[in-house]
Amino acid sequence: MGAPEIATAVLDVRNLSVAFATHTGPVAAVHDVSFTVAPGETLALVGESGSGKSVTSLAVMRLTPPAPRTRLDGQALFRSRDGTVRDLLAVPERAMRALRGNEIAMIFQEPMTSLNPVQRVGDQIAEAVMTHRPVGRREALDRAEHLLARVGISDARRRLAAFPHHLSGGMRQRVMIAMALACDPALLIADEPTTALDVTVQAQILELLQDLQRETGMAIVFITHNLGVVAEIADRVMVMYAGRIVEQGEVGPVMRAPLMPYTQGLLRAVPTLTVSDGFVPLTSIPGTVPSPTALPPGCAFEPRCPYALPGLCDATTPPLDDAFDGQQVRCLRWDAVAALEARP
Amino acid sequence: MSIMALTPPPIPRDGPLLRVDRLRQWFSSGGFMSPRLTVRAVEDVTFEIGRGEILGLVGESGSGKSTLGRAVLRVTDLTDGRVVFDGQDVSTLSKRQLRPLRARMQMIFQDPFASLNPRMTVGQIVGAPLRIQNPGISRSEVEARVGDALRTVGLADSHAERYPHEFSGGQRQRIGIARAFVLAPDFLVADEPVSALDVSIQAQVVNLLMEIKRKLDLTILFISHDLAVVGHVCDRVAVMYLGRIVEIADTRTLFRNPRHPYTEALFSAVPVADPSRRRQRILLKGDLPSPLAPPSGCAFRTRCRYAIPACAEAVPPLAHIGGGHQKACIRDDLALQPAC
Numbered sequence: 222m223g224a225p226e227i228a229t230a231v232l233d234v235r236n237l238s239v240a241f242a243t244h245t246g247p248v249a250a251v252h253d254v255s256f257t258v259a260p261g262e263t264l265a266l267v268g269e270s271g272s273g274k275s276v277t278s279l280a281v282m283r284l285t286p287p288a289p290r291t292r293l294d295g296q297a298l299f300r301s302r303d304g305t306v307r308d309l310l311a312v313p314e315r316a317m318r319a320l321r322g323n324e325i326a327m328i329f330q331e332p333m334t335s336l337n338p339v340q341r342v343g344d345q346i347a348e349a350v351m352t353h354r355p356v357g358r359r360e361a362l363d364r365a366e367h368l369l370a371r372v373g374i375s376d377a378r379r380r381l382a383a384f385p386h387h388l389s390g391g392m393r394q395r396v397m398i399a400m401a402l403a404c405d406p407a408l409l410i411a412d413e414p415t416t417a418l419d420v421t422v423q424a425q426i427l428e429l430l431q432d433l434q435r436e437t438g439m440a441i442v443f444i445t446h447n448l449g450v451v452a453e454i455a456d457r458v459m460v461m462y463a464g465r466i467v468e469q470g471e472v473g474p475v476m477r478a479p480l481m482p483y484t485q486g487l488l489r490a491v492p493t494l495t496v497s498d499g500f501v502p503l504t505s506i507p508g509t510v511p512s513p514t515a516l517p518p519g520c521a522f523e524p525r526c527p528y529a530l531p532g533l534c535d536a537t538t539p540p541l542d543d544a545f546d547g548q549q550v551r552c553l554r555w556d557a558v559a560a561l562e563a564r565p
Numbered sequence: 566m567s568i569m570a571l572t573p574p575p576i577p578r579d580g581p582l583l584r585v586d587r588l589r590q591w592f593s594s595g596g597f598m599s600p601r602l603t604v605r606a607v608e609d610v611t612f613e614i615g616r617g618e619i620l621g622l623v624g625e626s627g628s629g630k631s632t633l634g635r636a637v638l639r640v641t642d643l644t645d646g647r648v649v650f651d652g653q654d655v656s657t658l659s660k661r662q663l664r665p666l667r668a669r670m671q672m673i674f675q676d677p678f679a680s681l682n683p684r685m686t687v688g689q690i691v692g693a694p695l696r697i698q699n700p701g702i703s704r705s706e707v708e709a710r711v712g713d714a715l716r717t718v719g720l721a722d723s724h725a726e727r728y729p730h731e732f733s734g735g736q737r738q739r740i741g742i743a744r745a746f747v748l749a750p751d752f753l754v755a756d757e758p759v760s761a762l763d764v765s766i767q768a769q770v771v772n773l774l775m776e777i778k779r780k781l782d783l784t785i786l787f788i789s790h791d792l793a794v795v796g797h798v799c800d801r802v803a804v805m806y807l808g809r810i811v812e813i814a815d816t817r818t819l820f821r822n823p824r825h826p827y828t829e830a831l832f833s834a835v836p837v838a839d840p841s842r843r844r845q846r847i848l849l850k851g852d853l854p855s856p857l858a859p860p861s862g863c864a865f866r867t868r869c870r871y872a873i874p875a876c877a878e879a880v881p882p883l884a885h886i887g888g889g890h891q892k893a894c895i896r897d898d899l900a901l902q903p904a905c
């Protein structure tokens with residue numbers, strides 16, 4: 222079989238589905254997800270907790286539990302720096318290990334659980350370097366110091382000796398980024414990397430990631446539930462709900478005029494930087510994301526949707542429609558909804 | 566029976582519910598092979614929280630917010646200063662003396678992953694404070710109150726049988742909130758209670774917190790890095806930097822007329838959900854200085870764009886500038902950008 226075509230994309234995910242085998246039967250966590258990321262591009266993956274963002278990225282990294290506990294379908298075509306294209310879902314585990322932390326890096330939501338609590342951060346970064354590069358310990362530690370300084374950690378030489386619990390949350394996330402950058406990845410998957418950080422640190426980390434991206438041309442898949450963050454860093458955005466893509470497009474159109482009622486709800490729920498007289502309840506989306514084992518019939522968002530039409534939305538599963546400007550939306554009524562939303 | 570009906574609000578007494586006076590919380594590190602060093606995590610902090618008031622506490626990671634929150638709950642032994650809760654000096658009470666107060670003072674933690682015991686069911690986790698406070702409590706009473714608490718935070722009674730790892734991050738934070746409310750406390754330290762939640766759920770939880778707050782007449786120290794949420798929720802806001810409060814004012818005044826350069830920088834860093842407003846932020850350079858060796862004088866001077874040589878001389882006192890507004894900056898001539 223010849224190498225598949227993936228144009229210029231670093232990552233081209235096609236019809237990815239992920240199902241977990243559980244004692245109560247299979248759980249289809251991700252359904253028919255397709256997207257691409259080009260070099261130097263940032264794709265934001267947004268959606269509520271449980272919508273399948275992490276499972277999507279873990280599947281691409283092949284970090285879901287091994288078969289038969291997980292069933293992966295579809296393709297995740299990755300273009301290496303040398304131009305070879307491989308399907309990450311099909312390469313042997315050994316080859317995947319060589320790619321992970323090397324050409325593809327990942328930073329997680331919870332830096333504390335991904336860092337070894339009993340190992341000095343300098344040694345952890347140095348190990349990441351030595352795993353993929355033929356360098357000695359001394360050179361690896363020098364690189365670790367350089368990386369720590371690069372991610373904005375003051376006093377980098379002394380911090381090499383620190384244990385993770387000595388560091389603040391922001392610094393731990395910087396250490397994670399330093400570790401991810403150890404081998405100059407072509408693709409960085411960042412799963413909620415700034416969620417637990419305060420705004421100044423978040424602003425610094427976002428700026429840092431953008432600087433690093435400009436320098437290295439790496440593609441970034443940025444998973445977040447913060448639409449403010451999406452607006453700041455993303456070129457394109459993909460909204461997930463109940464394991465499916467429900468809206469996708471350029472960040473400008475999607476955030477200015479979202480077509481999917483779910484995206485509209487997410488945007489309205491973002492509190493603005495204002496003061497009011499007394500507490501004004503925040504706009505929320507009622508209910509919660511349905512469990513993948515108990516999806517409602519028809520549109521999965523129907524029980525929470527203000528525009529749901531009985532007889533239609535609870536009966537027909539909406540396809541992912543091409544709307545305009547390359548914007549895709551999964552809603553049976555998106556044109557009617559757009560007209561209603563356009564009213565003052 | 567709803568959780569709110571369990572304990573009537575305490576009879577209002579005079580004075581603030583919480584008074585913190587020149588509080589210090591230091592930690593020593595090093596020792597064995599390295600020289601002993603002292604981290605002044607909280608240094609000379611004085612403030613009050615009125616009954617039923619929500620005081621916001623903002624500041625960067627490592628500025629001492631959680632340490633201050635734990636200190637006022639007397640989770641730690643204070644280095645110096647006083648904490649007066651409802652007229653009672655709790656600064657030097659022992660663990661045993663504190664126990665009766667524990668039911669009234671609760672905490673919601675920052676990290677929903679680390680704060681839940683993975684080997685306990687959700688029902689055991691949420692019910693634990695009930696059992697600790699009242700060892701003779703009946704099983705059915707615990708079940709009923711746990712069920713109430715779970716439903717209050719948007720979970721179902723049936724979730725009590727399950728373990729934390731079976732829940733998403735958002736659901737785990739709600740479990741932590743249910744645990745904090747199961748005793749119907751009147752003072753709550755909420756340490757980043759919604760920062761791990763996605764916006765729609767965050768809005769639900771904030772609205773829920775405010776509803777419970779109103780019904781229980783709760784007083785809250787609300788630690789958050791989300792200034793937008795703080796603006797919606799808090800009556801007053803204190804801004805912390807390297808262990809000290811550098812500005813405190815009612816929310817409107819702080820947002821409309823910030824008087825400390827650090828407050829201005831915090832507001833400027835807030836991301837706005839509008840891609841056409843991608844703007845030049847006042848990006849703080851570098852990191853928070855090491856608390857082991859804070860800069861002399863104003864600790865913020867190494868990152869302050871308005872610093873002048875005089876800023877290095879002495880720690881600026883937290884000075885009253887009228888209307889309950891206090892700031893610790895020697896410059897009175899600055900026109901700072903408001904938040905909105």
Ligand SMILES: Nc1ncnc2c1ncn2[C@@H]1O[C@H](COP(=O)(O)OP(=O)(O)OP(=O)(O)O)[C@@H](O)[C@H]1O
Binds near residue numbers: 243269272512735
């Ligand atoms: N190992 C597993 N076994 C069974 N179900 C799983 C497993 N991992 C995830 N799931 C389910 O898959 C769905 C998607 O989970 P995922 O962690 O991707 O959500 P998410 O959008 O990343 O949420 P969060 O922001 O809370 O991490 C959820 O319903 C989750 O319960």
Ligand SMILES: Nc1ncnc2c1ncn2[C@@H]1O[C@H](COP(=O)(O)OP(=O)(O)O)[C@@H](O)[C@H]1O
Binds near residue numbers: 594
């Ligand atoms: N047990 C401890 N031992 C040593 N240093 C500590 C301890 N707890 C907190 N610190 C230090 O105190 C400072 C404030 O920490 P913390 O209260 O966690 O800040 P925040 O909650 O604002 O992130 C940090 O420099 C931190 O490293």
Ligand code: SF4
Binds near residue numbers: 482534539553
């Ligand atoms: S298909 Fe119907 S229920 Fe689903 S988002 Fe569109 S209008 Fe709402």
Ligand code: SF4
Binds near residue numbers: 865870872
């Ligand atoms: S005292 Fe000086 S350094 Fe400190 S905030 Fe004011 S201007 Fe800046």
Ligand SMILES: [Mg+2]
Binds near residue numbers: 274275330412
């Ligand atoms: Mg996730």
Ligand SMILES: [Mg+2]
Binds near residue numbers: 627630632675
């Ligand atoms: Mg903290």
